[in-house]
Structure formats: structure tokens, C-alpha cells
Amino acid sequence: MELLYLNTLQSFLLVEGNRLGQTVQELNNIYQTELNVFLEFGNGADILEPAQRTSVPTLWIRNPENQKVLKGNFSSSSLTILYLEDEHLDRGLHYLVNWLWEYNHLQVLIFFNGGSYDKLIQIFRRCFNEGLVNILVMLLDSEALYTFMPYQGLTILNFKSVKEFYDHSQKKIDFNGYNITSGLIIAGAPRCFSFRDRQNRLILSGYMLRMIVDFTNHFNGSLKLINVVTVNDALELLANRTIDLFPFLIRPLESFSMTNILYLENAGLLVPTSRPLPNWVYLIRPYAFDTWIAWLIMLVYCSVALRIFSRGQISLSDAFLKVLRLVMFLSGSRDMGTRPTTRRLFFFLILTASGFILNNLYLAQLSGNSAAGLHEKQINSWKDLDKFDGVWPLIDVDITTTEKLIPDRTELLKRMVLTSEANVDLYRRNLNTSCIHSAYFDRLEFSLYQQKFLRLPILRKFPHILYQQPLQTSAAFGRPYLQLFNRFVRKIFESGIHLKMKDDAYRHGIQSGLLNFAFRDRHLEVKSNDVEYYYLIAGLWFCGLTLATVCFLAELLIGSIKIDVTIYHVKRNS
Template sequence: MGYPLRVLVTNDPPHCFVDKDELPGSPNRYKGSIVTMLKIFADQLNATFQANPFREFRRYSTADCVQMVSDDEIDACGSIFIRTYTYATSQPVRLNRVVIMAPFGNPIEKFYYFFRPFDLYVWIGTGIIVVYIAVMGSLLHRWHFKEWNVGQYLLLAVQTLLNRELSLPQSSSGSKFMLLLLLFAIGFILSNLYVALLSMMLTTKLYQRPIENLADLKAANVNILLQTHNIRPNSVYGSSEELRERFLLVEESQHLEKRNGLDPSYAYVDSEDRMDFYLYQQKFLRRRRMKKLSNPVGYTWAVQVIKQNWVLEKHYNDHVQRFFETGLQNKLVDDVHELAVKAGFLHFFPTQTQTIEPLRLEDIVMAAMVLGGGHALAVICFLVELFA
């Protein structure tokens, strides 16, 4: 037995987590990027890594860690903290990026498919076409018959867009040919193009545009889930007002359930290595659920809380410096993903396959609305004719 290196451990991936398949006394029971670095440090000094589990393996706060260090129960904590000058920490050598994990693009409700083929400008163009047909037809009618007939040609333009049988007004053969060509090119082709696009969309699942920045997050009205222990870190790295207005404070259990399962209904903010850890679950998905935004929202110094005037403080700082300079620190962060999968702490989402899915209620809602609307209009027309 060498000099005991007492480390506070718990389930706080990717820095530290518990492999319950290993025996309680096994040195491989506790894994993680920070715990592994502390184990290697203990081996180099011929010391003994002594794990001190936190209560029920819950995630501990900075205050819990500092209190246990002050009470001389532990020498260091096996997680990453934000550097401040209120308690002793290891020497900072690496900036930790704070990033947002946002939805990759949620499915669009089928009710909105009818409006997707055309944006506002195309609808304006369609209206201009209807007016143009009505005006040109009225001018031709005025030229031949010396009177205006705007209403008839306006109905004719709408009739063309609805693919109804054409009944051209009385006019010369040349004018009739020009009018027929105009109606066919503008009305018939345009309406068939819309139907073709709509039918294609109804058989294909469409998704919203991926969120790329904070402005897209706000436009999509997506809230950022936050738990209590995240409030102070967010104030330390100076989050913007635009970011804070999207925060939604929830209980820790709910936050863990949503974030660990990559629920695309919300966004999440935390250190980059933690986000990469949970995003690893979607490695084999055909379409990802979440994505990490490229622009970080803040930076913090990544440090570990250690005992004041610790006898191994200088040796440990040199050890962390060497890990950073040689790139081993990044390798530990990458390796922890597979370690978590093997330990059963992290699970890949099932691979999506091309299979026939049974119809759900939401698949027939749109058709039912159209059918119900048609019957309602038919009843209204019948009542109008009956009592007219």
C-alpha cells in the first residue's frame, strides 16, 4: 500500500462514472477522463488510488466537494470545476468550451405541408397571375364586344387553377386560341406543379431547417433546459441576455432524463466534452436527433478541486501539464465514450431501418379535416339552395 490518494467519485460522466458490473473493490469500477488521469498519477508515484463514493452516487455540487476537502475527507474531486479564487484548485492548463446542444431538425407536422410548396412571394405571384388573366381577358372582350366582363374572366382564371373544365366566352378564333394558351400555360401547369409537389411531400418525411446559431434557436422557440447547479456557472462565464431568456429551470431528474435521451424538444448547454459524450449515442442513427452548435457561448478554465497545501500539489500540476502537452488529455476524453458503452452507462440508439410503419392517428388527421371541411361546405350550399 502506497500513499493514499483519496478521490471523491460519483456518476458525473464523462469525468467520472461507476461501472456496476465491476466488484466494489476493483480498481476498474470507476472510470472517466478525470478519474483515469488521477489513477495514472497514483501509479506513477507508487501511490494507492482510494475512491470515496459520494452519497448514492448522486452528482455533487462544488460546495459539497469543497466541504469534504476542508474536512480532510478527500484529497481531490474526480470532476471538472470552474476556476475561482475562493478554494484551492489544480493549475489551469486548458480552456473548456461551453456549447449548446440543439435539435438537428424536428419533423414538420403534416398539417403544414399544404403551405410548404410556396412561400409568400410565390403566393403573391399566383395572385398577380389571376389578376393578369382577368385583365387580359376583359380587354379582349372589350375589344370585340365593346363592353367589360371582368367577373367572368376572374372566375375563369380561378377555374383554371382548380383544374376545372374550361368554358371559354364567345370570341374570335384567334382570341380564343391566345386565351386558351394563356390559361393552359399559367393555370393548368401551375396547379399541377403544386399537386405534384404536395403528393411528393405527403409520401416523404420533411424536417425543419437545422438550428445553426442562437438566433435560429430563438426563431424555432426552443427553450434551453437548465438545472440548479448550472445557474452559477452560467453567470461566471458571462452568458448573454439573448441566451438567458431561453433558459428553463427544471428539476435535476427531469433534466437528466431529457438530456441523456437527447430529447429534441429542448436545447441544452454545458461543457463541450459532456455534450460530445451524450451525442455519441446517435453514432449509428440514419438521421441525428441533436447537434452541437459550432460557436461556443463561453469559456471556462477546467480544473479539479484539491486540498489546500496538498503535499502532492506540485507533482499533480506537472502531471496535468504533461497530459495537456502530449495530447493524452484529449485521448482520454475520446476513449471514455467506448468505456461508457462497455460499462452499460451509455447506450447507442437503435439504428433506423426502412420499414413499413402502421398508420397513426396523426397520419389521418389532415385527410379527415379536408373531408370534414368538404362535407361542411356541401351542407352549407345545400341549405342555401334549400332556403333561397
């Protein structure tokens, strides 16, 4: 009798094992899994051994004492099969939650041996609270497959086949008012910010926040916002699961999870744009300094030579003016002194030809500089940035990160100043030229949007990036909709709606007052008859007056000197 009972029990377990194996095989075919992981809590070898006869690689963990976590190759394409007996219910579910700590979206098949139908609510509620929603349960004495509706009061559903379960899982999910809590940082534009419009309606803007809002509306959920002052406060709220999502670009930490990566966002700097040089500089820039010196030496030399050639018939100042007139390619005087000679004619031709070349070269350079404009040297390299005398305001988190990423930029690191997040954002949006501004490119471009209608920008992006950061949304561990959110965001990004959300953030930035177009460049303001235009002319006039005075005094001094010559005649006695 006992032998008959054992044979019957063994046959029954074999049938259940085959049924479990068939279910595993169908799930492998549907989800294209690459690894089957069997977690055994109890004595289920007779059932699990037939279920492992599949073409997919298998990992069997029997009554583990130490917790293991799913990581590494094939983790994202694995199927977890949990054999669970009633007496090991809590321990098995606890192990399962930690096993899928970072992969709670994966499919889980639970074979519940010895448990009743009433225990299914306990299993499903525990799994849903930990973010496990793709749960399929098999009972020992039932042919049905059980799962649950996660967002509608944990309604238990049963299916006759895996195909029926899969078809149901592809239907649109209805959150049925399920609450999602998101953090809203004060200085979060253009990623997340809010304001009141003229009709006193609350407008939620920012391209990362709009993803969460649209996701909640699409699946009929509800959204709750919690104001966050600093990033550190948000990190604490994520760690203790007070908030579910935080629409802000931060570095991944072990205390919370991250959504899928959309792209790599660059982190860079904003530096002041080179300012236009004063107007009087345009008059001296056509020639280099050594050219001006050579030109002056030539004037002096030719003036002295002309006076010598004239044998004192013209004064030194008159000779200087005649030479200057020829060099500037102006009409010459009626004569070059006394009677025209071959030397004077040659002298005239040389000065006229050189004057023609120098004058046209000067005018060509001057017109080119006037058309293109002359500016100070741009900050294009790290050496140029080291010479900049401005400070670098940063929050405490960014200071620590920057010191690790660019430890060799000692001169630049000395300029870092600990500043609150609100002030860092305020300085950047005010386009403060006395500071170096650093942020990810989305925030830099948000601030630079205010320069859209400026002919000459006030700030510009530094041509070298600091580092790159994956664009992800931070999420608390155990959120059951995380994989659904990943798919939704991916579709938004691939369809181009993401770019439209960024454009809306710029428009809302103007509407909310965070951005404005009131910036004016004082260097481009029209100043009629500005005194600056006459600086060089006044300088030349003063130099000429001084030189004329010196020449006049020299001529007076020369004229006042009289040399008395006495000639004595000596008579010779013959």
C-alpha cells in the first residue's frame, strides 16, 4: 500500500514537473530568455528536475543561506522560477526581492507548493510593494495560471495558458488613479520648474518633468509634487522612498535606481565673450609696432636728408612736412627746395612710390578691420582660462566631482567658490561676466537663450567639455512601473517630442520670468559724436603741437647763436 502511494505521488510530482517545464519552455519562447534561474525553498527536486530539461542554460540555487543578487551577463534576459513551500513563504519572497533588486521588471514564475488560494493575495501584495509586477503563480493542485492586476486593488486573474497570459499583458495598463510622487527642485530649469500664468493656473514645465506628467496622464495616474530645496535633500528622499521620481540630472548612486540612458549630456563652461576694442585702436592696428617705428625713422631720416640737400634753404620743420606730405601720397609742393636736380627728383620718386604703397596698405587694413571688427582675445584654451580673473561658483556636490575629474587644473580649481544652488542658477541666468559658469549643456543653452536677439553675445560656451553624464531620471528602488516608464520615455525621445519639450521649456522660461530679453550690450549702443572717436586724433594733434613747439624753440636757439669770426692779416717784411 505504501509503495502504491509512493508511486502515485511520484507520478503526480512528475506530471507537475512536466507541467512546470512546459510553462517554462513557453515563457522562454515568448520572452526569448537566455538564462533560467531556479530558486528552491523547500524540497522540490522531484518537480524542478523535469522542468530543467530545456535548451536554455540553467542556474539552480537550493535553499540558499547567503543572499545573492542577479548581475552580470544575461541578467536582463533571464527568467526566475521560484519553488516555494508554505513554511518558507516569507524567506523565499524576501530572497526573491533581493535577488531581483535591480531587475524587478523581469518575468517571475512561482510554483507554490502546499499553499492555498488565499495566500495568493499575500504573495501578490508583497511582490507589488517591492516593484515586482510580472508575476505568474502555479499551484500544485490547480491547472490555472494566476497573476494580478497591480493598479486596481490587486485583483487576482487566472488564465488557462501562457499565451492567454501574454495577450493580456500586452494590453494598455490603467493606473486607475495610482499615485506617483515626484520631487520638484526650486532651481531646476529647464528640466523641472513650475509657475503661475496670468490666469493663476499652475503650469508644470521642464522637459524631464513633462515626461513624468505625460506618463502619468497617459496611464490614468495621479501626480503628487514635493518641493525640494537642494539636490542633497532629493537624494535623501529618494533613498527613503519618499519620492518615486526626481526629474533632475544627477550622478548614479547605490541608494536609488536610474532609468534607461537616452544619450550622453556634456558638461561644460560659460565664459565671457571677447569685448570689442575701442574705436581709436582701429587707427593704429593696420600696422604692427615695428612698422610704425620704421615709418617714423624714415620720416626723420628723409627730413634731415631733404634739409641737407637743400643746403639750408628750407627749415627742418618745413622739410618734415614736405616728406610727410609725399609719404601720405598727397600733392607735393611747387618745388623741393632750390633748383631741381637729379638727386631731388630721385628723392621725390622714392617717397611718392613708398607713400602710395604705405597709404593703400593702411587704408585696406583699416577698411578690413572696420568691416570685421576688432575684439579682445577669446578664451579658447585652458591656458586662457587660467588667466581669467573671475571666480567659479559651485555647489558642494559639484566641487567634489570637479576635483576628481580635473585634478591637474590647479589654477582653475583655486577659483572655485562654494555657493548655494539658487545663487549659482541666478548668476548663470543673469549672464554675469565676472564669473565662470559650469553646468550641463541643457542648462547652459537655457541661459544662453536670452542672447537670441543680441548681435554680440555676452557669454559663450567654452570649446572644451569637462565630462559627460548619461541623461537618466532618478527613481526610488522598487517602483513597479519603472520599465513601463522606460519604454514610454524611449518613444518620446525617438519620436522627437523630447525636442519639442525643450522648446516649450524655453518658452515657459520667458513666460515665467526666469529668462528675459532685456539684456543690452553697451559696446553696441550707438553713440553719436562720442568723445572716444577723437582720442587718437587728439593725441596726434597734441604730439604734433609738441613737436612743432620743440622745432620752433630749436630754430630760435639756432638763430640766436652768432658766431663772430675775426680775420687777422699778417704783413710780412720783405
